Amino acid sequence: NAGVTQTPKFQVLKTGQSMTLQCAQDMNHNSMYWYRQDPGMGLRLIYYSASEGTTDKGEVPNGYNVSRLNKREFSLRLESAAPSQTSVYFCASIGPLNYGYTFGSGTRLTVV
Amino acid sequence: GQSLEQPSEVTAVEGAIVQINCTYQTSGFYGLSWYQQHDGGAPTFLSYNALDGLEETGRFSSFLSRSDSYGYLLLQELQMKDSASYFCAVRDRGGSTLGRLYFGRGTQLTVWP
Numbered sequence: 581n582a583g584v585t586q587t588p589k590f591q592v593l594k595t596g597q598s599m600t601l602q603c604a605q606d607m608n609h610n611s612m613y614w615y616r617q618d619p620g621m622g623l624r625l626i627y628y629s630a631s632e633g634t635t636d637k638g639e640v641p642n643g644y645n646v647s648r649l650n651k652r653e654f655s656l657r658l659e660s661a662a663p664s665q666t667s668v669y670f671c672a673s674i675g676p677l678n679y680g681y682t683f684g685s686g687t688r689l690t691v692v
Numbered sequence: 693g694q695s696l697e698q699p700s701e702v703t704a705v706e707g708a709i710v711q712i713n714c715t716y717q718t719s720g721f722y723g724l725s726w727y728q729q730h731d732g733g734a735p736t737f738l739s740y741n742a743l744d745g746l747e748e749t750g751r752f753s754s755f756l757s758r759s760d761s762y763g764y765l766l767l768q769e770l771q772m773k774d775s776a777s778y779f780c781a782v783r784d785r786g787g788s789t790l791g792r793l794y795f796g797r798g799t800q801l802t803v804w805p
Contacts, residue, residue: 613792613793615795620700620797621797622779622795622796622797622798623735623779623795624795625792625793625794628792638792639794670734670735672793679723679725679737679740680725680727680737680738680740681725681727681735681737681793682737683734683735683736684734685733685734686734
C-alpha cells in the first residue's frame with residue numbers, strides 16, 4: 581500500500597548515543613516533515629523539506645539534524661541523545677494535489 | 693508565530709452530536725485542517741477549510757470563519773469508534789508553496805455507550 585514508512589518503530593537509547601530515524605514515502609510527494617509528539621503538547625514541527633535538496637527548521641530543531649536523501653527519503657538524526665528527546669516521532673508528507681498530510685506510524689523513542 | 697486553542701476534553705454519548713472548537717493566531721494563514729488520532733496510532737487527515745463556510749464529509753463537518761480566526765469540527769451520530777484525539781492545525785504560507793502545518797494540543801473525545 582502507498583504511504584509513509586518509518587523505521588524503527590521502537591528504540592531505546594542511552595544518553596549521548598546517536599541514531600537516525602528513517603522515513604520513506606512512495607506517493608511522489610514533494611514536501612516531507614518531521615514532528616515530535618509529547619503528552620499534552622500536540623505535534624510540534626522539528627524540520628521540514630519543501631522539496632528535494634532543501635531543508636529548513638521548524639519550531640523545535642535544537643538537537644536534531646535532517647537529510648533529504650532523495651525525493652522519497654527524509655531522515656532525522658539525533659547526534660547526542662538526551663532524555664528530553666524521549667518522544668514519539670512522526671514523519672509526514674504532502675503533494676501539490678493534496679489537502680492533508682499523510683503520516684507514518686511513528687517511532688517511539690526512549691532516552692535513558 | 694502560531695498558536696491554537698482547543699478544549700482538552702469532550703465527552704458525549706453514542707448517537708449524539710459534538711462540536712470541537714478551535715481558535716487560532718497565525719501569520720500568513722493558508723487553511724485550517726482537522727486530524728484524528730487513536731491511541732497509539734498516527735494522525736489521519738479529516739478535513740481542510742481554506743475558505744469561510746462549512747465543509748461536509750459524511751458524519752463529519754468542518755467550519756471556518758477567517759474573520760474570527762475560528763473553526764470547529766462537528767461530529768454527528770457519534771459512534772464508539774469516534775473516541776480519539778482530534779487536532780486542529782493551521783497551515784501557513786511559509787517555507788514552501790505547500791506551507792507548514794502547526795497543531796493545537798488536541799481534544800480527547802470520549803464516546804460513552
